[in-house]
Amino acid sequence: MPLIVQKFGGTSVADPKKILAAARKAVRAHQEGSQVVVVVSAMGKNTDGLIDLAKQITDKPAAREMDMLLSTGEQVTIALMAMAVDSMGYDAISLTGGQIGIKTDSSHTKARIHSIATDRIKRLLDDGKIVIAAGFQGIDEELNITTLGRGGSDTTAVSLAAVLGADQCEIYTDVDGIYTTDPRKLPDAKRVSQVCYDEMLELASLGAGVMHSRSIEFGKKFNVPIHVRSSMSDEPGSLIVDVADTSDLPVSGVALTRDEALVTIVDVPDVSGTIFKLFAPIAEKKITVDMIVQNVSANGKTDISFTLPTEELADALEAIEEVLETLGGRVGLKDESVSKVSAVGLGMAQQTGVANRMFRSLADAGVNLQIITTSEIKISVLVKRDIAMEALRTIHSEFALDQIEYSPNANVTTSERSTEDAEKVVEVINRLQQSGMEALMIDSISLDSTQSRITLQKIPNQPGLAANLFERIAKAGVFVDMIVQSHGSDQNADITFTVKRDQSAIALEVAQAICDEASCAGVDHKEEIAKLSVTGIGLRSHTGVAIALFQSLAQAGINVEMVNTSEVQVNVVVAGADGNKGLEKLKDAFADSLR
Ligand code: ADP
Ligand code: ASP
Ligand code: MG
Numbered sequence: 001m002p003l004i005v006q007k008f009g010g011t012s013v014a015d016p017k018k019i020l021a022a023a024r025k026a027v028r029a030h031q032e033g034s035q036v037v038v039v040v041s042a043m044g045k046n047t048d049g050l051i052d053l054a055k056q057i058t059d060k061p062a063a064r065e066m067d068m069l070l071s072t073g074e075q076v077t078i079a080l081m082a083m084a085v086d087s088m089g090y091d092a093i094s095l096t097g098g099q100i101g102i103k104t105d106s107s108h109t110k111a112r113i114h115s116i117a118t119d120r121i122k123r124l125l126d127d128g129k130i131v132i133a134a135g136f137q138g139i140d141e142e143l144n145i146t147t148l149g150r151g152g153s154d155t156t157a158v159s160l161a162a163v164l165g166a167d168q169c170e171i172y173t174d175v176d177g178i179y180t181t182d183p184r185k186l187p188d189a190k191r192v193s194q195v196c197y198d199e200m201l202e203l204a205s206l207g208a209g210v211m212h213s214r215s216i217e218f219g220k221k222f223n224v225p226i227h228v229r230s231s232m233s234d235e236p237g238s239l240i241v242d243v244a245d246t247s248d249l250p251v252s253g254v255a256l257t258r259d260e261a262l263v264t265i266v267d268v269p270d271v272s273g274t275i276f277k278l279f280a281p282i283a284e285k286k287i288t289v290d291m292i293v294q295n296v297s298a299n300g301k302t303d304i305s306f307t308l309p310t311e312e313l314a315d316a317l318e319a320i321e322e323v324l325e326t327l328g329g330r331v332g333l334k335d336e337s338v339s340k341v342s343a344v345g346l347g348m349a350q351q352t353g354v355a356n357r358m359f360r361s362l363a364d365a366g367v368n369l370q371i372i373t374t375s376e377i378k379i380s381v382l383v384k385r386d387i388a389m390e391a392l393r394t395i396h397s398e399f400a401l402d403q404i405e406y407s408p409n410a411n412v413t414t415s416e417r418s419t420e421d422a423e424k425v426v427e428v429i430n431r432l433q434q435s436g437m438e439a440l441m442i443d444s445i446s447l448d449s450t451q452s453r454i455t456l457q458k459i460p461n462q463p464g465l466a467a468n469l470f471e472r473i474a475k476a477g478v479f480v481d482m483i484v485q486s487h488g489s490d491q492n493a494d495i496t497f498t499v500k501r502d503q504s505a506i507a508l509e510v511a512q513a514i515c516d517e518a519s520c521a522g523v524d525h526k527e528e529i530a531k532l533s534v535t536g537i538g539l540r541s542h543t544g545v546a547i548a549l550f551q552s553l554a555q556a557g558i559n560v561e562m563v564n565t566s567e568v569q570v571n572v573v574v575a576g577a578d579g580n581k582g583l584e585k586l587k588d589a590f591a592d593s594l595r
Contacts (some may be wrong), residue, residue: 002167003125003530005028007039007135007157012231013077014044016084022086022172022231027128030090035125037164039135040081041156042073063108063227067137067147068108071097074134081132092130094445095120097145098136102156104138110286111146111154112214112438121449126569133160153216159437162222163429164413165422169226173212176230177237178210180401181254186393188402191237192252193409194244199252199344201567202378205288205541206342207257213567214438216240217538221432221441222425224231228237239409245297250354250398251345256392259310260340262370262382263317264487265324266332268304271298273558276550278304278325281319283543287312290371290540291340291373291382291565293486295494296455296524303332305371307382308334325360333487338370339388342380343395352479355392356470361398363464372466372485372495375566382487383405438594440545442536446584452504453480453529453561454511455496458521466495470518472510478503482531482564482571496562498573501527529561530579532586533571540565558582 006029022038030036041047050069054061061069085092100118113216124131134467135153138146150486154171161169178200179189184486195203197220200405204213208212210228219226219240229237246252268274275292282289291307308316313336324330326538348354358379362369367390371382383391396402432439466485473480482498499507511523532549539545546565553560562573574582 001033002033002289003035003037003164003168005037005039005157005161005164005166006042007153007169007171008231009153009248010041010044012172013040013081017082018076018231019080023081023088025172026085027088027090030130037121037125037131037133037160037166038081039073039133039153039160040077041079041153043344046073046076055243060146064144067108067145068118070147070169071134071137071310073146074136078132078134082340085130089528090130091128092132093203094132096134097156100133102138104140104148106140106144108146110149111140113138113148113159114436114438115433115524116159118438121164130248133187140549147463148214149212149438151209151212153448154212155218155321158215158218158224161224162218162425165425167222169224171226171228172231173210173228174231176233176235176563177229178240178319180252180404181396182208182256183527184254185389186396188396188400188406191326191406192246192404193407193592194239194241194246195252196244196346197240197242197378198568199244199346200240201538202344203253203255205567206255206340206344206378206380208253208255213541214538217438220537222428223421236409247347249396250345250347250351250400251343253344254392254396254401255342255344256388257309257340258385258388260307260338261313261333262305262333262335262338262487263313264305264333265329266303267301268301268327268329270300270559272557273554274327274553274562275304275563276547277323278320279550280547282316282322285315285319285544287316287385288541288543289316291371291380293371293373293484294318294562295486296457296496303486307338307340307371317323331338337385339385340380340382341388341391341395342445344378344385346377348379353474355379355480355483356467357398358395359467359470361394363467365390365394366463368395368461368463369466369485370487372483373564374483375564375571376569379565400407440536441537442534442593443595444554445583445586445590446533446535447579448531448533449576450501451498451529451531452496452501453496453526454504454507455494455524456511456515456520457494457524459493459495460520461493462518465514469495469511469514472508474508476480477511478507479550481489482562482573484562484564491595494549497530498531498564503585503595520544528576529573529574530572530576530582532579533569534586534590535569538567539570540567546570548589549586552585553582
């Protein structure tokens with residue numbers, strides 16, 4: 001018998017009428033012969049209301065009590081939903097996270113799922129009941145109630161679908177699918193019929209709020225087909241799958257993280273271990289930093305910039321206070337008026353010229369780029385918040401995302417998964433139920449010793465420089481791999497990029513010419529660099545990954561020159577001579593997490 005998990009978000013259960021409509025969908029799936037688990041969010045904006053209540057009591061509510069409070073939102077909905085199903089003449093039973101046996105760690109308000117018991121749900125389903133599960137919550141070892149972080153009901157739904165071996169996970173929401181960017185922000189956004197896990201993971205973690213990014217980690221790990229669709233109709237929506245029909249596009253989606261903050265730490269010693277010492281205390285607080293950028297050092301000192309969600313800024317600065325005292329260095333700049341705009345596409349890994357097209361379009365629109373970082377499948381730029389929407393719109397139209405045509409998915413009905421697929425997934429589930437369902441999963445660790453690094457130092461703060469540079473480099477037929485631009489708000493910005501060694505001479509010539517024209521301070525060049533890559537699932541949101549990587553390199557006395565992070569890959573550049581040693585160290589450090 002097929003098994004289906006249906007999740008209804010806040011707007012889709014905002015009032016009794018909507019709860020009854022959602023219940024009808026569950027009942028219909030049941031009538032059609034599926035076993036049905038329904039996961040619900042708190043009604044409407046109830047979670048926001050609860051947070052507001054807490055704020056009226058105290059500025060600093062204890063995280064444990066916050067979870068106790070927030071979990072009540074979903075508890076209201078499960079009871080009402082069960083009553084609704086019951087009123088239609090079908091058997092339903094509501095269960096809290098604790099009653100299901102969703103065990104999490106104890107990091108209140110951002111807990112990660114450790115294991116999920118399935119016996120009770122399976123028994124109830126076999127008895128013919130529709131099971132109504134509370135989203136967003138679990139319990140820790142000590143039976144304390146925990147929550148998974150805002151938007152976490154998606155993660156409850158997909159994780160339940162994974163452990164129950166569901167044939168499909170339907171996410172019912174207030175949009176009719178996944179769009180090329182948030183359709184509420186950009187009316188030109190187009191609905192896509194499919195998107196692959198890697199792209200969705202990246203988009204969700206970079207601001208596409210339609211799915212909780214950790215839910216996509218579950219989808220990818222356990223190959224759960226996810227169908228995002230409207231709760232207001234019966235029309236099919238968008239599928240999140242392993243291989244999507246849009247995967248050859250250079251850019252398939254654009255995302256905006258509106259409330260990002262930029263921090264620059266100046267005058268830190270440029271020696272091995274600095275990056276590790278700086279970021280370890282932040283990671284310990286489970287704060288995800290992004291866009292880590294380092295200038296080429298002068299007199300043994302360097303500047304390190306990074307971005308993080310504005311709401312975490314105070315906590316992060318507090319966390320590094322002590323380290324800065326012992327390490328040297330100080331907070332040179334903090335800017336809370338920036339936003340991060342990112343273009344994501346699996347296709348860009350195979351194509352040249354995606355970055356320069358993006359930079360050119362932004363330069364033509366007069367958008368100044370404060371920071372640039374790239375990874376295999378995404379390019380992020382940091383811009384002033386007041387022009388972030390313009391940047392988003394520009395990239396969206398440059399890559400013709402407003403021209404994408406939705407073609408209804410041929411195969412969205414729930415059919416049972418093949419036994420072979422199911423067996424593979426059961427094997428992974430059994431293993432992870434022991435070590436932690438959301439534990440880090442690394443696919444590979446690799447070394448690329450074929451590249452060179454080129455840096456334009458102290459470039460003047462003028463729009464269009466990155467565009468000129470990478471346009472000319474692309475014209476010369478050179479494939480650029482990593483690109484990093486440090487912040488350009490003063491005269492201290494550098495642009496660093498890597499190219500294949502056999503193309504470094506041409507790239508260097510172009511860089512020198514641009515440098516002369518734009519009067520930057522000079523071109524720094526390292527012919528032999530080593531790029532170390534760790535590939536896996538959820539690498540940026542697992543704040544420990546970059547730290548474990550920095551730590552193991554620091555212990556081996558290896559200095560990190562460049563960093564880029566994405567959800568599917570973390571890359572660092574070190575001196576060429578350190579490549580092999582670095583590779584061995586990383587293999588040791590991640591031995592337990594290799595799949
Ligand atoms: P729910 O309460 O159902 O979980 P959310 O508000 O969390 O709903 O997510 C749905 C919202 O996500 C949409 O209303 C839309 O504004 C926003 N969104 C952001 N990015 C995208 C995108 N790429 N595609 C579709 N919706 C998006
Ligand atoms: N109710 C929670 C929130 O608003 C969880 C969710 O809706 O996914 O964040
Ligand atoms: Mg949501």
